[in-house]
Amino acid sequence: LAGKVWVGIEGILWGFALKVWMFFKRACAIGANDPRKVIHCLKVGLALALVSLFYFIKPLYDGVGGNSMWALMTVVLVFETTVGATLYKCINRVFATFLAGFLAVGVHWVACRSGETLEPYVVGASVFLLASAATFSRLIPTVKSLFDYGAMVFILTFSFVVVSGYRVDKLFDMARNRVSTIIIGTSLCILVIMFVCPIWSGQELHSLIVRNMDKLADSLDGCVTQYFNQSGECTNNLEEAGKKLQGYKCVLSSKASEESMANFARWEPSHGKFKFQHPWKQYVKIGSSMRGCAYCIEALNSCIGSENQASLIKKHVSKGCMKVSSSSSNAIRELAEIVKTMKKSSTIDSLVSEMNSAVQELQNDLKSLPGSWNRSTVREHKTLEVAWSEATPTVHFPVMEMIPVVSLACILIEISGQIEAMVDAVGELAK
Amino acid sequence: LAGKVWVGIEGILWGFALKVWMFFKRACAIGANDPRKVIHCLKVGLALALVSLFYFIKPLYDGVGGNSMWALMTVVLVFETTVGATLYKCINRVFATFLAGFLAVGVHWVACRSGETLEPYVVGASVFLLASAATFSRLIPTVKSLFDYGAMVFILTFSFVVVSGYRVDKLFDMARNRVSTIIIGTSLCILVIMFVCPIWSGQELHSLIVRNMDKLADSLDGCVTQYFNQSGECTNNLEEAGKKLQGYKCVLSSKASEESMANFARWEPSHGKFKFQHPWKQYVKIGSSMRGCAYCIEALNSCIGSENQASLIKKHVSKGCMKVSSSSSNAIRELAEIVKTMKKSSTIDSLVSEMNSAVQELQNDLKSLPGSWNRSTVREHKTLEVAWSEATPTVHFPVMEMIPVVSLACILIEISGQIEAMVDAVGELAK
Numbered sequence: 073l074a075g076k077v078w079v080g081i082e083g084i085l086w087g088f089a090l091k092v093w094m095f096f097k098r099a100c101a102i103g104a105n106d107p108r109k110v111i112h113c114l115k116v117g118l119a120l121a122l123v124s125l126f127y128f129i130k131p132l133y134d135g136v137g138g139n140s141m142w143a144l145m146t147v148v149l150v151f152e153t154t155v156g157a158t159l160y161k162c163i164n165r166v167f168a169t170f171l172a173g174f175l176a177v178g179v180h181w182v183a184c185r186s187g188e189t190l191e192p193y194v195v196g197a198s199v200f201l202l203a204s205a206a207t208f209s210r211l212i213p214t215v216k217s218l219f220d221y222g223a224m225v226f227i228l229t230f231s232f233v234v235v236s237g238y239r240v241d242k243l244f245d246m247a248r249n250r251v252s253t254i255i256i257g258t259s260l261c262i263l264v265i266m267f268v269c270p271i272w273s274g275q276e277l278h279s280l281i282v283r284n285m286d287k288l289a290d291s292l293d294g295c296v297t298q299y300f301n302q303s304g305e306c307t308n309n310l311e312e313a314g315k316k317l318q319g320y321k322c323v324l325s326s327k328a329s330e331e332s333m334a335n336f337a338r339w340e341p342s343h344g345k346f347k348f349q350h351p352w353k354q355y356v357k358i359g360s361s362m363r364g365c366a367y368c369i370e371a372l373n374s375c376i377g378s379e380n381q382a383s384l385i386k387k388h389v390s391k392g393c394m395k396v397s398s399s400s401s402n403a404i405r406e407l408a409e410i411v412k413t414m415k416k417s418s419t420i421d422s423l424v425s426e427m428n429s430a431v432q433e434l435q436n437d438l439k440s441l442p443g444s445w446n447r448s449t450v451r452e453h454k455t456l457e458v459a460w461s462e463a464t465p466t467v468h469f470p471v472m473e474m475i476p477v478v479s480l481a482c483i484l485i486e487i488s489g490q491i492e493a494m495v496d497a498v499g500e501l502a503k
Numbered sequence: 504l505a506g507k508v509w510v511g512i513e514g515i516l517w518g519f520a521l522k523v524w525m526f527f528k529r530a531c532a533i534g535a536n537d538p539r540k541v542i543h544c545l546k547v548g549l550a551l552a553l554v555s556l557f558y559f560i561k562p563l564y565d566g567v568g569g570n571s572m573w574a575l576m577t578v579v580l581v582f583e584t585t586v587g588a589t590l591y592k593c594i595n596r597v598f599a600t601f602l603a604g605f606l607a608v609g610v611h612w613v614a615c616r617s618g619e620t621l622e623p624y625v626v627g628a629s630v631f632l633l634a635s636a637a638t639f640s641r642l643i644p645t646v647k648s649l650f651d652y653g654a655m656v657f658i659l660t661f662s663f664v665v666v667s668g669y670r671v672d673k674l675f676d677m678a679r680n681r682v683s684t685i686i687i688g689t690s691l692c693i694l695v696i697m698f699v700c701p702i703w704s705g706q707e708l709h710s711l712i713v714r715n716m717d718k719l720a721d722s723l724d725g726c727v728t729q730y731f732n733q734s735g736e737c738t739n740n741l742e743e744a745g746k747k748l749q750g751y752k753c754v755l756s757s758k759a760s761e762e763s764m765a766n767f768a769r770w771e772p773s774h775g776k777f778k779f780q781h782p783w784k785q786y787v788k789i790g791s792s793m794r795g796c797a798y799c800i801e802a803l804n805s806c807i808g809s810e811n812q813a814s815l816i817k818k819h820v821s822k823g824c825m826k827v828s829s830s831s832s833n834a835i836r837e838l839a840e841i842v843k844t845m846k847k848s849s850t851i852d853s854l855v856s857e858m859n860s861a862v863q864e865l866q867n868d869l870k871s872l873p874g875s876w877n878r879s880t881v882r883e884h885k886t887l888e889v890a891w892s893e894a895t896p897t898v899h900f901p902v903m904e905m906i907p908v909v910s911l912a913c914i915l916i917e918i919s920g921q922i923e924a925m926v927d928a929v930g931e932l933a934k
Contacts, residue, residue, distance in 0.1 A: 099643055109642045117635035120662050121627050127666045128623040141663055148634075148659045192559040196552050204548035211540045212530055228579040231551050232572055235558045328759045364805075371802035374795075374917050482910040486805055 111269050112153050119264040123147045123257060136256065139249040146257025151265065155343075156273030156336030158265045162258040163339065164222030169254050172226045173247040175202070176233035180243055183234075195238055199231045206230075217335055274337035274346045277330065277355050278411070284326060284362060285408035287319030289401035291369050292487065296397035299480065300390045317373070323359075323366040330359040345414055354501040358411070361497045365404075365490040372483045386477050392434035396484045399427040403491050407498050416502050424495055431488050434481055542700050543584050550695045554578045554688060567687065570680040577688025582696070586774075587704030587767030589696045593689040594770065595653030600685050603657045604678040606633070607664035611674055614665075626669060630662045637661075648766055705768035705777045708761065708786050709842070715757060715793060716839035718750030720832035722800050723918065727828035730911065731821045748804070754790075754797040761790040776845055782932060789842070789928040796835075796921040803914045817908050823865035827915045830858040834922050838929050847933050855926055862919050865912055 103110045126132045126140040133140060150161045183194040209215045210223045229250065237243040294317045334352040342348045403423045410417045534541045557563045557571040564571060581592040614625040640646045641654045660681065668674045725748045765783040773779045834854045841848045 099639065102643060103639070109639065113635040113638040113642075116638040116658075117631035120634045120658070121631045124623075124627055124630055124662070124666045127669050128627070133670065141667065144663055144666060145659060148655065148662065192555075196555055196559070199555055200548035200552045203551045204544040207544040207547040208530065208534070208540065211544075212533060224579065227547075227551070228576060231555070231579065232575055235555045235575065236572065238558050239564060325758065327756065364801075367798050367801045368805070370795075370798045371914065371917070374799070374920075476913070479910040479913040482907070483802065486802070489805075 108269070108271060112271070115264055115268050116151050118268065119147050119151055119261055120144070122264070123260055126256070136249060136253050139253050142250055142253035143257035143260070146254050147261055150258060150261050154271050154273040154276060154333075154336060155265050156333075156338070156340045158261055159339040160336055161221050162262055164219060165225050165254060166258055168219075168222040168225040169229045169251055172229035173233055173251055176230050176237070177244060177247055179234050180237040183237070192238065195234055199234060202230055203227045270343070272337075272340055272343050272346075273333045274340050274350060274352065275344060277333040277337055277352065278346070280326065280330065280333070281355055281358055281362075282408050282412045284323045284359075285404055285411065287316075287322055288362060288365060288369070289404040289408070290316045291318070291320040291366075292372075292397055292404070293401045295369060295372055296393055296480075296484070300386065300394060320366040320369040320373075323362050324370070327359065327363065330356055351501060354497065358494065358497040358501065361490065361494045364493060365487055368483055368487045368490055372480065372487070389434070389437055389477050389481055392430070392437040393481055393484055395430040396427065396434050396481075396488060399423065399430045400484070400488050400491055403427050403495070407491075407494055410498055410502065414502075420495065424492065427488050427491065431485050434485065438478065438481055539700070539702060543702070546695055546699050547582050549699065550578050550582055550692055551575070553695070554691055557687070567680060567684050570684050573681055573684035574688035574691070577685050578692055581689060581692050585702050585704040585707060585764075585767060586696050587764070587769070587771045589692055590770040591767055592652050593693055595650060596656050596685060597682075597689055599650075599653040599656035600660045600682055603660035604664055604682055607661050607668070608675060608678055610665050611668040614668070623669065626665055629665060633661055634658045701774070703768070703771055703774050703777075704764045705771050705781060705783065706775060708764040708768055708783065709777070711757065711761065711764070712786055712789055712793075713839050713843045715754045715790075716835055716842065718747075718753055719793060719796060719800070720835040720839070721747045722749070722751040722797075723803075723828055723835070724832045726800060726803055727824060727911075727915070731817065731825060751797040751800040751804075754793050755801070758790065758794065761787055785928065785932040789925065789932065792921065792925045792928045795924060796918055799914055799918045799921055803911065803918070820865070820868055820908050820912055823861070823868040824912055824915055826861040827858065827865050827912075827919060830854065830861045831915070831919050831922055834858050834926070838922075838925055841929055841933065845933075851926065855923065858919050858922065862916050865916065869909065869912055 123140075123143050126136060126143055136143070146165065150158060150165060152158045152161060179195070179198045183191045183198075186194050206223045206227045210220055215223070233243065233247050233250070236246060240246055294313055298313070298317070334356045337350070337352045340346075340348070403420070403426075406417060406420050406423050410420060554571075554574050557567060557574055567574070577596065581589060581596060583589045583592060610626070610629045614622045614629075617625050637654045637658045641651055646654070664674065664678050664681070667677060671677055725744055729744070729748070765787045768777075768781070768783045771777075771779070834851070834857075837848060837851050837854050841851060
């Protein structure tokens with residue numbers, strides 16, 4: 073029995089060890105994939121170790137009156153991955169603490185004047201009212217996007233200082249200490265985040281948009297090519313092609329991250345190619361026009377997925393469709409290049425007009441469709457009348473074959489419209 | 504001059520007052536729109552006022568050794584709008600504090616044994632390493648979704664306790680005090696959030712999904728009706744109709760909120776109709792299948808927006824399209840009803856088969872399209888040959904008219920496919 077139990081325990085232990093090992097392996101893979109994550113972690117460690125010096129070095133510790141813990145807490149709470157997010161939190165924290173400290177000292181002064189018995193009621197009521205009001209302000213979208221964290225720190229500091237005032241004698245000293253330690257913590261954070269391998273929200277947003285545009289172009293190209301040309305595909309890069317095809321899904325799902333990045337990027341000082349107050353909002357607009365295009369590619373994908381047979385009509389439209397898709401994706405790639413280099417491009421106009429003429433050609437192809445289909449299929453029959461009467465009752469009537477191809481062409485034309493919206497959005501940015 | 508300056512100042516003051524007034528008006532509108540937001544604010548105020556009692560009542564204050572501020576901070580940091588989010592933060596905070604406190608006391612013991620000079624290095628290195636490791640764990644998706652807040656609290660508590668250990672003598676007391684005040688704060692939060700007008704994440708997610716399904720059905724109906732029937736519309740409810748038409752956009756943009764709600768709902772105990780461990784993940788799946796449908800409606804909308812002329816073909820397909828769209832939206836509404844009542848429905852199968860037969864009919868209509876179009880347009884010409892030869896060079900060739908209608912029909916058929924995916928997802932939930 074003991075042997076059995078031992079085997080059981082051993083099994084469980086091994087299983088656990090295996091799980092831990094798998095977890096570590098996955099963690100290592102994540103680290104290796106994106107070394108900046110590892111750097112970020114080391115930066116947090118560094119900032120905390122630096123702020124610990126306020127405990128280890130006696131003069132520093134005495135300097136802030138033994139309140140170093142606020143600096144420590146500030147570092148933990150404020151340190152974010154990107155410079156923008158950290159700056160946003162730092163600035164919010166400092167200003168909210170100032171404001172709340174002043175208000176709290178004021179309320180404390182009033183409460184003291186109102187007598188021993190009334191004091192807790194005054195303090196309690198002020199906490200209740202101001203906390204409710206500040207919480208409410210966090211629910212208003214405009215305030216939320218700029219001062220969400222600040223409102224929270226305001227509630228925290230205000231209630232902390234004003235309630236402590238009931239027990240602590242030197243309230244003003246406490247408030248001053250809290251403010252000074254928070255300033256120490258935030259400035260340390262800002263130094264570390266800005267000078268040790270900084271990751272800028274703006275730069276991230278910029279490259280996200282460029283990357284997504286390239287993905288969009290690849291998806292569009294891949295999708296149409298795959299539909300019209302099944303033979304020339306090798307099996308070994310099928311997986312890669314599938315991955316490329318799914319690229320547009322990144323565009324669909326990156327709305328939230330684009331918005332938050334644009335929000336944080338507003339707080340960043342000028343860095344690299346970007347000035348302070350770079351028009352980050354415009355990137356969000358470009359992003360949403362890209363999503364408009366991605367929705368179309370989604371529709372394209374599902375309309376292609378339903379069937380995939382060779383047909384005469386397909387052959388007929390193939391050239392036009394390929395031309396529209398390749399000129400569209402060229403235009404998208406050029407747009408990506410414009411966003412990337414932040415320079416106006418002279419070729420984009422010619423690319424757009426090339427796209428438009430390809431669209432026109434495709435429309436002409438579609439218009440001439442029944443004509444050409446006549447020529448190729450009807451020649452066997454002597455007269456058209458016979459062709460019609462014979463064709464109508466059968467299921468393999470060309471119209472059914474036509475539908476997916478025609479709707480593909482339609483969506484392609486729609487995509488070219490969406491691309492013009494993208495061109496406009498990028499043009500706004502170029503100004 | 505003084506008069507001018509006065510007028511200027513007055514203008515600025517009035518402008519400022521006006522802005523403040525507008526802000527208040529908007530805030531009131533937000534409050535009136537969603538009274539639960541106001542209730543949430545009052546709950547935060549209540550929780551803070553309650554936790555202040557630990558300052559005001561002498562025995563309570565002495566009971567926690569003057570460390571009431573941790574309870575206060577806990578309330579501010581942990582209180583969220585929904586029960587699930589608050590519970591998630593509370594549970595994370597308590598466990599992370601326990602774990603970090605134990606580890607910190609252990610590291611402190613080791614540091615003390617290692618001698619006066621080595622102590623700061625041991626402490627600093629441990630802070631650096633553990634903070635880096637914990638930060639890294641926050642970047643791993645699986646850990647992030649469950650323990651993000653816990654990892655932050657772990658870093659905070661660990662570095663706070665271990666670094667304070669260098670200056671504070673009674674470290675164990677401090678750690679114990681921190682843990683006990685945090686437990687006081689979290690239990691107070693849990694009491695207030697669960698018993699004063701609770702807002703459950705799960706309930707919210709549930710009604711969001713139901714609401715979005717209804718919106719989807721309305722959009723689909725409205726879109727198709729508007730396209731085929733421009734005459735019967737009154738002008739006064741045009742705006743409302745436009746609003747209904749745009750309903751599907753809510754579905755497109757609610758991905759992030761669905762996911763976070765499902766994440767928080769996992770922490771909630773059984774409430775209302777929902778048991779603990781209700782399959783919340785399935786709601787996310789239903790949501791994503793709804794987005795699949797919404798993408799199609801987006802495509803439908805843009806394909807309709809391009810042109811809107813009456814034509815013979817439109818008339819021909821109109822009935823079939825209307826039937827598909829109405830049977831589809833009926834199926835969606837029934838799905839919403841199933842999700843709402845959480846009961847299996849016998850009618851859904853018949854609705855789906857009705858939808859499928861409508862799709863089949865529409866396909867038949869499409870198949871017979873050139874036939875019927877022949878009959879109606881070609882009758883004027885004597886032979887078909889003449890019709891072809893005459894029609895080919897002109898722009899008003901029926902194929903161009905056909906394209907938007909055909910692609911609309913295609914997208915409708917695609918939508919019915921997406922609805923079947925939704926039926927499957929809802930069926931999974933019903934199990």
